[in-house]
Structures are given as C-alpha cells and as structure tokens.
Amino acid sequence: MDCDKCGDTAVSHAAYSGLHLCEEHLCASVEKRVRRRVREDNLLGRDATPEDPETWVIGLSGGKDSVVLTHILHETFAKDPRVELVALSIHEGIEGYRDESLDACRELTADRDLRHEVVSYDEEFDVRMDEVVEDDPKNMSACAYCGVFRRDVLSRYAADIGADKLLTGHNLDDEAETALMNFLEGDVRQIAQQFDASLGPFDGASSERTRGETEAFVPRAKPLRDVPEKEVALYARFEGLPAHITECPHAEEAYRGEIQQLLYDLEERHPGTRHSIMAGYEELAALAATEHRSEDPALDECEQCGSPTTGDRCRKCSLLDALEAV
Ligand SMILES: [Zn+2]
Numbered sequence: 001m002d003c004d005k006c007g008d009t010a011v012s013h014a015a016y017s018g019l020h021l022c023e024e025h026l027c028a029s030v031e032k033r034v035r036r037r038v039r040e041d042n043l044l045g046r047d048a049t050p051e052d053p054e055t056w057v058i059g060l061s062g063g064k065d066s067v068v069l070t071h072i073l074h075e076t077f078a079k080d081p082r083v084e085l086v087a088l089s090i091h092e093g094i095e096g097y098r099d100e101s102l103d104a105c106r107e108l109t110a111d112r113d114l115r116h117e118v119v120s121y122d123e124e125f126d127v128r129m130d131e132v133v134e135d136d137p138k139n140m141s142a143c144a145y146c147g148v149f150r151r152d153v154l155s156r157y158a159a160d161i162g163a164d165k166l167l168t169g170h171n172l173d174d175e176a177e178t179a180l181m182n183f184l185e186g187d188v189r190q191i192a193q194q195f196d197a198s199l200g201p202f203d204g205a206s207s208e209r210t211r212g213e214t215e216a217f218v219p220r221a222k223p224l225r226d227v228p229e230k231e232v233a234l235y236a237r238f239e240g241l242p243a244h245i246t247e248c249p250h251a252e253e254a255y256r257g258e259i260q261q262l263l264y265d266l267e268e269r270h271p272g273t274r275h276s277i278m279a280g281y282e283e284l285a286a287l288a289a290t291e292h293r294s295e296d297p298a299l300d301e302c303e304q305c306g307s308p309t310t311g312d313r314c315r316k317c318s319l320l321d322a323l324e325a326v
C-alpha cells in the first residue's frame with residue numbers, strides 16, 4: 001500500500017482513520033496530535049514569559065511512551081523560553097530491569113542537554129520493590145504498592161522544585177483501559193477527581209485548572225493520550241529513540257489485563273472504539289467533576305508526612321508502616 005499523503009510505501013494502517021502512512025507522515029501525524037493536545041488543554045499558561053517560565057516535570061521511565069513524549073516536547077519547546085523541561089526518573093529497586101531503562105533515560109536526556117533527575121524508593125522510603133513483592137503485607141499486586149509510591153514521589157518532587165505541571169506518557173490504550181475500569185467499578189467520585197487532577201483543560205490564563213483551589217497538588221497532564229500504543233511504538237522505532245521495551249518483571253494487574261484484551265477485541269471488530277470511549281468518558285467526567293466539586297471533603301494533612309489526605313494518614317504512610325511491621 002502507498003502512503004495516502006505522499007505515495008511512498010506505507011508502514012502503518014490505522015483502521016480507525018482508514019489512513020495508510022509512510023514513516024515520515026506517521027511521525028508527523030503523531031507529533032501533530034501531541035501538539036494539538038498541548039494547545040487544546042491550554043497546557044502553556046498565557047502568563048508564562050521568558051522571565052517567568054513554566055516548569056514542566058516529565059515522568060520519564062525509559063519505556064517507549066515517556067521517551068516519545070519527552071522527545072516530542074523537547075522538539076517543540078527546546079527553543080521556547082516560556083517552558084523549562086525537567087525529566088524525572090524513579091528507581092523502584094527492581095534490579096536489572098530498572099538499571100537498563102535508566103540507561104535509556106540518560107542517553108535520551110544527555111543527547112538533548114535536558115535536565116534529568118533520578119530518585120529512588122530506597123532513598124525516599126527505605127524500600128525496594130524487589131523486597132516489597134517478597135514481603136507483601138497487604139496481599140496486593142506489586143503494581144498497587146508501586147503506584148502509590150510512584151504518585152507520591154512524582155507529586156512531591158514536582159512540588160519541591162516548584163513545577164507548574166507534571167506530565168506523564170499515558171497513551172490512548174492506557175487511558176481507554178483506565179476509563180473503562182473506572183466505569184465498571186462504578187465510582188463516579190473517583191472519575192470526577194481524576195478528571196480534575198489530570199484530564200481537565202487548564203483555564204489558559206494561568207497554570208490553574210478550571211478548578212481553582214488545588215494549590216497543594218501540581219496538576220497533571222497527559223499530552224500523549226490521543227495516540228494509540230502501536231503508533232507510539234512505531235514512532236520510537238522510526239525516530240531511533242533509546243526506549244527500553246522489556247516489561248517490568250513484577251507486572252501483574254490481572255483485571256487490567258482482562259480489560260486490555262476486551263478492548264483489543266472490540267477495536268479489531270469496531271475500529272475507533274478507543275477514541276469514542278475517551279470522547280464520551282471525558283465529557284461525562286467533566287459533568288461529574290462539576291457536580292462533585294462543591295461537596296468534596298476538605299483535605300487534611302497526613303499526620304506522618306504532611307501529604308494531603310482525606311483521613312489521618314495517607315495511603316503511602318500506611319503501606320510503609322505495614323512493610324516495616326513485616
Ligand atoms: Zn508519506
């Protein structure tokens with residue numbers, strides 16, 4: 001097949017759009033979608049100036065998604081003095097696996113002269129995921145512990161350096177899975193909160209979201225969320241980016257795996273399903289957020305670490321206590 005844009009040999013066919021694209025036009029199309037998302041979400045506040053730039057922290061794991069996001073944002077904003085990019089990688093204490101992906105992160109950021117910080121669970125919490133999965137005091141999946149620790153490190157670090165935004169490399173497949181899982185769990189309040197924290201557009205005038213009272217949190221954004229996983233992988237390959245593709249040895253999220261398979265089958269038979277799930281989900285989540293905002297419980301500070309929480313102690317501190325008691 002030929003590329004629909006230029007007639008060269010097509011390397012990808014997207015059933016949801018019907019488009020056949022060559023290497024060059026596929027890459028251009030991925031970049032265009034990320035830039036459009038940045039624009040439509042008002043990611044760059046209007047009051048950002050060269051004298052007073054915004055700082056964006058990018059969670060860089062070394063996997064293809066965060067590597068592609070970092071590369072495209074760097075291409076887009078390297079010469080724009082209104083934005084400073086900082087890449088942040090986390091070492092979870094997974095021997096071998098994480099060391100290799102950190103090499104990918106270092107190569108990517110060194111080539112681009114991009115500020116790169118690495119923090120570890122070991123230094124932050126005195127825990128290593130390799131040991132957490134052995135002890136497992138809460139009888140949970142590795143990803144459940146790791147997710148709590150990762151969110152804590154990312155948001156605390158972003159707040160410490162005074163970041164305006166925290167960006168993560170979730171792609172369309174990730175987001176459609178999460179949307180479907182949230183919906184099936186039936187927790188509308190959680191849908192509303194996630195919309196406010198990481199999906200809703202910014203108001204354009206500043207780094208605040210439409211919701212104005214979230215000083216304690218660095219707001220999150222996911223500018224890669226319009227791009228399907230397969231196209232992210234092709235982009236990384238064609239651009240020759242140093243992405244580490246091995247899966248985490250502790251990964252086991254049984255429920256997400258089921259949803260993944262379900263979505264894969266649906267998309268095969270009904271191309272465009274992921275896009276329509278996200279379009280509908282974001283619209284409904286916005287309505288839910290408006291409805292729930294007025295009745296949100298006031299957040300307290302965790303009595304152990306000071307993080308915002310609805311109870312006495314945050315989730316991270318209770319997990320750390322459980323691990324210590326083993
Ligand atoms: Zn082409």
Ligand SMILES: [Zn+2]
Nearest residue numbers: 302305314317
């Ligand atoms: Zn705490």
